[in-house]
Amino acid sequence: QIQGTIFPAPNFNPVMDAQLLGGALQGISCEKDVLVDVLTQRCNSQRLMIAEAYRDMYGRDLITDLKDNLSHHFKEVMVGLMYPPASYDAHELWHALKGVDIEEKCLIDILASRSNMEIYEIKEAYLMQYNNDLQQDIDSETSGHFRDTLMNLAQGTRMEGFADPSAAAQDAMILWEACQQKTGEHKNMLQMILCNRSYQQLWMVFQEFQNISGQDIVDAINECYDGYFQELLVAIVLCVRDKPAYFAYRLYNAIHDFGFHNKTVIRILIARSEIDLMIIRQRYKERYGKSLFHDIKHFASGHYESALLAICAGDAEEY
Numbered sequence: 001q002i003q004g005t006i007f008p009a010p011n012f013n014p015v016m017d018a019q020l021l022g023g024a025l026q027g028i029s030c031e032k033d034v035l036v037d038v039l040t041q042r043c044n045s046q047r048l049m050i051a052e053a054y055r056d057m058y059g060r061d062l063i064t065d066l067k068d069n070l071s072h073h074f075k076e077v078m079v080g081l082m083y084p085p086a087s088y089d090a091h092e093l094w095h096a097l098k099g100v101d102i103e104e105k106c107l108i109d110i111l112a113s114r115s116n117m118e119i120y121e122i123k124e125a126y127l128m129q130y131n132n133d134l135q136q137d138i139d140s141e142t143s144g145h146f147r148d149t150l151m152n153l154a155q156g157t158r159m160e161g162f163a164d165p166s167a168a169a170q171d172a173m174i175l176w177e178a179c180q181q182k183t184g185e186h187k188n189m190l191q192m193i194l195c196n197r198s199y200q201q202l203w204m205v206f207q208e209f210q211n212i213s214g215q216d217i218v219d220a221i222n223e224c225y226d227g228y229f230q231e232l233l234v235a236i237v238l239c240v241r242d243k244p245a246y247f248a249y250r251l252y253n254a255i256h257d258f259g260f261h262n263k264t265v266i267r268i269l270i271a272r273s274e275i276d277l278m279i280i281r282q283r284y285k286e287r288y289g290k291s292l293f294h295d296i297k298h299f300a301s302g303h304y305e306s307a308l309l310a311i312c313a314g315d316a317e318e319y
Helices: 012-027 032-039 045-057 063-068 070-082 085-098 104-111 116-130 132-141 143-156 163-183 183-197 199-213 217-224 227-254 263-270 277-288 294-299 302-314
Strands: none
Touching: 012 032, 012 045, 012 063, 032 063, 032 070, 032 302, 045 063, 045 085, 063 070, 063 277, 070 183, 070 263, 070 302, 085 116, 085 132, 104 143, 104 227, 116 132, 116 143, 132 143, 143 183, 143 302, 163 183, 163 199, 183 199, 183 227, 199 217, 199 227, 217 227, 227 277, 227 294, 227 302, 263 277, 263 302, 277 294, 277 302, 294 302
8 A cells, every 4th residue: 555645646748747847947047836846746657757758849858957957955856756766766875885975874774675676676777877786886885794784685585475483583582692692693693684584574583582682672783783784783673663664763863863964855755755655754743743844844945845845745734
């Protein structure tokens, strides 16, 4: 069941939309309101059809024209909306790995939360867009157990739908030992279980872990490990338990702990807009007391704010 905030527009006409965008981009001053109205109110597959109609009509690439006419974070939002989901993830991963500084949190957000199928599509898109192998780039740009865990996730070989109660206690015991011993071998066992067992299996493993240790798995990981390895392991656990709650937590941190970390906010809103952004909004409100809509309005401004709020699709009374 899809619980996003962006749906296919009814009575959709890509040619008319392409004309509207052409008019907005060709004018003396770029009509940004039109861009927001069109691009945030069409689903991704419709936007791709608009881009095609735009090319037929003007002989130009819509993404290039958006890049040429817009700037700063508003540009990032409008351009980001034009990528198919796997291409957008590939684009974000590439910049996280190849930018001036490695953006570990971006790698964590994407690789800890995507399904096998999504990871497969991301790797295809990555290869096509950058002529590079995602796993090779992870291997060369990251290090240690953080790298090993990312590499494992990037294989996209998590078991699906399978659960074996008798193995859960065994896995829980291995995890508990890994938190006690902390040797390289134990770290490997820990990440192997978290990266390869099905979500259903891990639910049982975490329950058993609590029974054995009297401690929640997240608390145990936080106590025993540190750095990005620890953050990645916790992200996997949180995604297994409640993916929308994980993204609500990441948005809250990005908005409040880093003085509005624009890249993270943009990436999560765009990537989840047709999947579960509606539930992410609910979790955000439940956990933090203020609505996501309110917090974006408080920290962003101008057309950038309008675009984010349109994707978030909150109600004015939520403010």
